[in-house]
Structure formats: C-alpha cells, structure tokens
Amino acid sequence: QQKVQQSPESLTVSEGAMASLNCTFSDGTSNNFRWYRQHSAKGLEVLVSIFSDGEKEEGRFTAHLNRANLHVSLHIREPQPSDSAVYLCAVCDNYAQGLTFGLGTRVSVFP
Amino acid sequence: DMKVTQMPRYLIKRMGENVLLECGQDMSHETMYWYRQDPGLGLQLIYISYDVDSNSEGDIPKGYRVSRKKREHFSLILDSAKTNQTSVYFCASSPNWGGQNTLYFGAGTRLSVL
Numbered sequence: 277q278q279k280v281q282q283s284p285e286s287l288t289v290s291e292g293a294m295a296s297l298n299c300t301f302s303d304g305t306s307n308n309f310r311w312y313r314q315h316s317a318k319g320l321e322v323l324v325s326i327f328s329d330g331e332k333e334e335g336r337f338t339a340h341l342n343r344a345n346l347h348v349s350l351h352i353r354e355p356q357p358s359d360s361a362v363y364l365c366a367v368c369d370n371y372a373q374g375l376t377f378g379l380g381t382r383v384s385v386f387p
Numbered sequence: 388d389m390k391v392t393q394m395p396r397y398l399i400k401r402m403g404e405n406v407l408l409e410c411g412q413d414m415s416h417e418t419m420y421w422y423r424q425d426p427g428l429g430l431q432l433i434y435i436s437y438d439v440d441s442n443s444e445g446d447i448p449k450g451y452r453v454s455r456k457k458r459e460h461f462s463l464i465l466d467s468a469k470t471n472q473t474s475v476y477f478c479a480s481s482p483n484w485g486g487q488n489t490l491y492f493g494a495g496t497r498l499s500v501l
Contacts, residue, residue, distance in 0.1 A: 308487060319391070319477065320492040327487055364430070374420050374445060374479075375490060377430040 278303050282365050282378035289385055295352040297381045299365030304343050308368035310375070311339055311350045315361045323363075324350065355385045389414050393478050393493035400500050406465035408496050410478030417483040419461040420445075420490065421453065423474040430477065436461050437483075468500045 279302040289295045299309075307327055312320040324339040326332040326348065332339045336353040352359060362382050366375040392411045400406050410419065421433040422445075432445030436455040450472060454462045461480075465472055476496045481488040 310489070312492075317495075317497075319494040320479075320490075322489050322491070325487065325489060374422075374432045374435055375430075379427070379429045 278306065278367055278369050278376040280365055280367050280376050280378040282363075282381050284381060285379075286382040287384070289355055289383065291356055291385055291387045292354050295355045295359075295383055295385070297350045297352075297363055297365075297383070299348045299350070299378055300346050301348070301365075301367050302346065303367075303369060304346055306343070306367050306369050309339070309341060309348045310366045310368070311337065311348075312364040312366060312377075313359075313361045314364060314380070320364065352383070355383070357385050357387060359383065360385050389491055391478055391480055391491050391493035393476075393496050396494065396496060398496060398498045400468050400498065402470055402500055403467050404500075406468045406472075406498065406500075408463040408465075408476055408478075408498070410461045410463070410493060412459055412461075412480040412491070414480060414482070414491070415458060416480035416491075417458065418481045418488075419455065420479040420481075421451070421461070421463045422477045422479065423447070424477060424495070425474050433463065433476075468498075470500050472498065473500045474498060 311323045323337045326339045338351045340349045362380040365378040419436045422430045434453045436442045478493045479490040
C-alpha cells in the first residue's frame, strides 16, 4: 500500500520569502500527485496537480515531481499571511480507491 | 461555481445513537467519497460511490454504511455511534473514477460522540 510522508511537520516563513515543502512516496509507478491546502476548520482546496516528472506551476504554487527519487515538492512563491494553512500531499494509484494523503505540513506566514 | 456541501457542520451525539451525515454536490459528478480526518492519522478513506447504488468500501469501512440514491447526494450513516468515531468527516466528489480527475472537498462535519 502506498505510503506518503511529508516534511517538515511545520514551517514558519516571512511574507515574501520562498516556502518549500517536501513529500515522499513509496510506489514509484504512481503518476498522479496533488497538493491541497486546508485552512483551519475548512475543507481542502486543490492547488496543483502533476502527472509527469518535471515542474507544474499554478500561480504562486509550483510542484516538482521526481519519481525516480520518490519525491514531489511544493514551492510557494511570495507567501502571504493568507497562505497560512496545512498543506497536504496526495497520491492516487488507483482511482477506484481514491487518494492517499500525507499528514501535512503546517505553514505559518508572518508579515 | 462548483460546490460540495456538507450538513451539518457540527454535531454532538451520545454513544449508541444513530448518526446521519449528508453531502451534496452540484456538478453532476459520478464519483463521491467519504473520508475522516484524525490527528496523527490524516485523511482515511471510508467509502467510495461510483454512481447511484454503486458503492465500495474504502480503507476503514467498519462501523459505517453509505447510501446514494441520487447522483448529487451521498450519505454516511453510523448505526449506534461509538466514541472512537469522533472525528472530522469530509465528503468529496470527482467527475468520474478514472483518469486525472481532481477531487473536490466539502468543508467537513465535526462529529463528537460522547
């Protein structure tokens, strides 16, 4: 079964500095990865979906996928206080079984 | 605007009571999901529904059942709730179960079983 781990558990950044989040997975044959954001007491909002090695940008959010290294990252350019949230990495191996999520990285952005 | 709506948002029940969590979507999505989220465990899949009356167990189905009689509506039922079912429950939907479809999530229902 797919294992998804995220690091760091928490991250504090200054407004305007780059924030980098990491996610490792156990099954290198996976090709369906997503980053979600969850504000406190709210639902999940999809930020970036990536399906092949390389880079995918959506606004200020960029995902990098390297399946050989079992690694997918998320970079947040010019983070703002409103970006303070928990960021979840999700991997889909078999849509019949939904997504497997990591435990998340809590990001705090200070002015 | 694509939307997944969950009702109620907050619920307190006593152990042994029956619980009904409701989820609706306005996107005509075929596939719907129920997850629960717990500290240290993350999001875990309870059930998937591929369409009306076509449901499949997820990773942690024990103690739960589901009902989907209309495509836009998916219910999670706890018969005789237990204290370890205290959690935040999320419903999600996607256009269908194949391909590279995104899952859209509701805002969650926070259930406390006392």
